[in-house]
Amino acid sequence: MADIFDRHALLDRLDGDAELFEEIIRDYVRDVPKQLGLLTAALESGESELVARQAHTIKGASGNVGALALQEAALGVEMAGKRGDLAHAAELTDKLMREFERLEEIMREEVNPAG
Numbered sequence: 001m002a003d004i005f006d007r008h009a010l011l012d013r014l015d016g017d018a019e020l021f022e023e024i025i026r027d028y029v030r031d032v033p034k035q036l037g038l039l040t041a042a043l044e045s046g047e048s049e050l051v052a053r054q055a056h057t058i059k060g061a062s063g064n065v066g067a068l069a070l071q072e073a074a075l076g077v078e079m080a081g082k083r084g085d086l087a088h089a090a091e092l093t094d095k096l097m098r099e100f101e102r103l104e105e106i107m108r109e110e111v112n113p114a115g
Contacts, residue, residue, distance in 0.1 A: 005107065035054065036096070040093065048082070051077065051080075051081035055077035069099045069103065070099045
């Protein structure tokens with residue numbers, strides 16, 4: 001799981017503040033689908049520069065919360081966008097969305113543990 005979400009790194013950055021940890025996770029899980037929607041719209045409009053910028057935004061937010069797999073996937077989309085390779089960016093965006101689904105499940109468990 002640490003390759004998907006490094007919860008300890010995020011908690012360390014927050015000096016162990018559990019309430020802030022949960023708030024950041026909730027905000028991130030709520031925001032990323034909006035960002036993915038903007039990325040998809042940029043792909044559909046054929047704007048490679050916008051694709052790169054939107055992927056960069058997702059990459060940065062993911063890095064800030066310790067979402068390592070999503071950060072790496074977003075980097076791939078960003079690089080493809082910078083090269084103007086929208087076909088490859090679209091393929092990688094599909095991977096990015098799958099990675100987010102996995103991450104979202106893990107993060108939701110963090111803030112709503114079963115038990």
